[in-house]
Amino acid sequence: MCVIIIGAGPAGCEAAYRLAQAGETVELIEKESETGGNLNNWYQLFPDRKQARDLNQSLRQNIQHPDIHLHLGNYPVKISRTENNKFTLELNDGALLKGDALLVTSGFRLFNARRKEEYGYGIYENVITSVELENFFINHHIATYTGQVPKRIGLIHCVGSRDEKICNYHCSKLCCITAVKQAIELREMLPETEILCFYMDMRMFGPGYEELYREAQEKYNIKFVRGRLSEASENREKQLLIKVEDTLVGKPLKMTLDLMVLMVGMEPSEGSTQLASMLGLDIAPNGFIRVGDPHTGTNRTNRPGIFIAGCSSSPMNLTDTLTDARSAAITIGEYLKNNENKH
Numbered sequence: 001m002c003v004i005i006i007g008a009g010p011a012g013c014e015a016a017y018r019l020a021q022a023g024e025t026v027e028l029i030e031k032e033s034e035t036g037g038n039l040n041n042w043y044q045l046f047p048d049r050k051q052a053r054d055l056n057q058s059l060r061q062n063i064q065h066p067d068i069h070l071h072l073g074n075y076p077v078k079i080s081r082t083e084n085n086k087f088t089l090e091l092n093d094g095a096l097l098k099g100d101a102l103l104v105t106s107g108f109r110l111f112n113a114r115r116k117e118e119y120g121y122g123i124y125e126n127v128i129t130s131v132e133l134e135n136f137f138i139n140h141h142i143a144t145y146t147g148q149v150p151k152r153i154g155l156i157h158c159v160g161s162r163d164e165k166i167c168n169y170h171c172s173k174l175c176c177i178t179a180v181k182q183a184i185e186l187r188e189m190l191p192e193t194e195i196l197c198f199y200m201d202m203r204m205f206g207p208g209y210e211e212l213y214r215e216a217q218e219k220y221n222i223k224f225v226r227g228r229l230s231e232a233s234e235n236r237e238k239q240l241l242i243k244v245e246d247t248l249v250g251k252p253l254k255m256t257l258d259l260m261v262l263m264v265g266m267e268p269s270e271g272s273t274q275l276a277s278m279l280g281l282d283i284a285p286n287g288f289i290r291v292g293d294p295h296t297g298t299n300r301t302n303r304p305g306i307f308i309a310g311c312s313s314s315p316m317n318l319t320d321t322l323t324d325a326r327s328a329a330i331t332i333g334e335y336l337k338n339n340e341n342k343h
Contacts, residue, residue: 001024001025001100001101001336001339001340002024002025002026002027002098002099002100003019003024003025003026003027003099003100003101003102003103003332003336004026004027004029004087004089004097004099004101004102004103005026005027005028005029005102005103005105006029006075006076006102006103006104006105006106006271006275007029007030007037007104007105007106007107007271007310007312008028008029008030008035008036008037008063008070008072008105009035009036009037009038009039009105009107009310010036010037010039010055010059010310010318010321010322010325011105011107011309011310011311011312011321011322011324011325011328012028012030012035012037012103012105012309012310012325013028013035013036013059013060013062013063013325014059014062014321014322014325014326014329015103015105015309015325015326015328015329015332016028016062016063016065016068017059017062017063017065017068018325018326018329018330019329019332019333020065020067020068021065022329022333023067024067024332024333024336025067025069026065026067026068026069027069027071027089027097027099028063028068028069028070028071029071029074029075029076029089029091029097030070030071030072030073030074031073031074031075031271032072032073033072033073034072035059035060035063035070035072036056036059036060037107038107038108038110039052039055039056039059039318040056041131041134041135042134043134043135043137043138043185044137044181044185045318046177046178046180046181046206046208046209046212046317047177047181047206047207047208047209047211047212048208049181055318071091071095071097073093074091074092074093074095075091075092075271076089076090076091076092076275076278077090077091077092078090079102079278079279081305085100085304085305085339086098086099086100087099087100087101087102087305100305100336100339101305101306101307101332101335101336102279102305102306102307103306103307103308103309103328103332104272104275104279104281104289104301104306104307104308104309104312105308105309105310105312105325105328106269106271106272106275106312107269107271107272107310107311107312108266108267108268108269108272108311108312108315109266109267109268109269109270110129110131110160110264110265110266110267111159111160111161111168111172111264111265111266111267112160112264113127113129113159113160113262113264115160115166116159116160116163116166116262118229118230118231118232119156119159119229119232119260119262120232120233120234120240120260121262124232124234124238124240125144125145125238126144126145126150126234126238126239126240126257126258126259126260127232127240127260127262128259128260128261128262129159129261129262129264130155130175130178130179130182130261130262130263130264131264133182133261134182137182137185137189140189142186142189142190142259144238144258144259145238146238148258149190149193150190150193150257150258150259151192151193151194151258152193152194152195152196152255152256152257152258152259153186153190153193153194153195153196153257153258153259153260153261154196154197154198154240154242154255154257154259154260154261155179155182155183155195155196155197155198155260155261155263156198156229156260156261156262156263157175157176157179157197157198157199157200157263158171158172158175158199158200158228158263158265159175159262159263159264159265160172160264160265160267161175161265161266162200168265168267168286169285169286170286170314170315171203171315172265172266172315173203173205173266173315173316173317174266174315174317175263175264175265176199176202176203176204176209176263177204177206177209177212177213177317178263179197179199179261179263180197180204180209180212180213180216180222181212182261183195183197183216183220183222184212184215184216184220184222187220187221187222188220194223195220195221195222195223196222196223196224196225197222197223197224197225198225198227198228198229198244199224199225199226199227200226200228201226202224206317206319225244225246225248225253226246226247226248227244227245227246227247227248227253228244228245228247229242229243229244230243230244230245231243232260235256239256239257239258240256240257240258240259240260241254241255241256242254242255242256242257242260265315266311266315267287268286268287268288268289268312269311269312272288272289272312273287275289276289279301279303279306280302280303281301281302281303281306281308282301282302284313284314286314288311288312288313288314288315289301289308289312289313290302290313291308291313298313298324298327299324299327299328299331299332300331305335307328307331307332307335308328309321309324309325309327309328310324310325
């Protein structure tokens with residue numbers, strides 16, 4: 001039987017491989033020119049500091065399976081369902097795909113930091129995002145806009161997450177651990193630079209996360225300040241002037257930074273929103289696609305035969321994303337087997 005998967009990021013690739021290994025045919029659709037999704041933007045993974053490119057390469061090798069048909073640069077423009085519950089997808093290039101089940105793995109998009117104007121992203125050259133910092137790591141070069149080695153760097157947590165002003169109430173789950181990982185990477189490359197993390201709460205929930213947090217403080221001398229950035233401006237020397245409310249001591253804090261890194265959170269992808277509309281899928285209060293049941297149906301949706309995995313349903317770290325993809329493959333396998341028995 002055939003499963004159509006929309007989105008070839010980590011969740012889509014992992015689910016495709018597991019389904020193919022179980023004997024199913026897979027049509028894997030990806031709108032970009034390469035697989036991997038947001039994993040393509042990462043240098044090292046947490047908590048073990050594994051190279052992101054190694055995992056990406058492993059996922060790409062897996063989908064070379066003969067029963068996986070990859071459609072790069074494609075996306076569905078029309079989805080219909082026949083009376084016998086089979087799906088027909090028309091792609092943007094005119095191709096028609098037919099399947100017995102549909103898996104949505106359209107992932108997430110990163111918060112657009114320009115929406116937080118008070119942080120100065122897009123206004124001041126030395127304000128960058130966590131993704132842009134990853135690119136610095138890939139190129140093994142950390143510098144300010146003018147090419148100077150930064151003497152003080154600030155990492156700002158929860159940008160676009162847990163923020164009533166922009167109506168994003170959810171926690172993105174990976175901003176805290178990303179900040180800790182990146183702070184350690186910065187220290188390794190810039191041993192003399194002062195590095196500070198400004199946080200609301202440290203949410204270190206994953207295996208090895210708390211240990212990495214302690215290591216950042218004790219071994220790498222990273223400073224953690226509990227407080228939210230209220231505004232950033234720039235002086236004549238192109239340094240950033242920031243104001244932070246230190247909520248541990250109850251006093252406002254002012255300082256200069258040479259480089260400020262915004263830990264941008266996760267939002268529903270445009271693809272997820274469009275697919276939910278096309279397929280009639282329920283949306284959760286946080287804007288992600290609602291799962292069928294939070295305990296026993298995390299890969300099901302409100303539409304039989306349509307399944308979900310990865311960050312289409314909520315923010316997840318990479319470990320949970322891959323686990324969720326394997327769970328989706330098993331759930332779909334059971335659905336196909338039950339349908340086959342009925343006929």
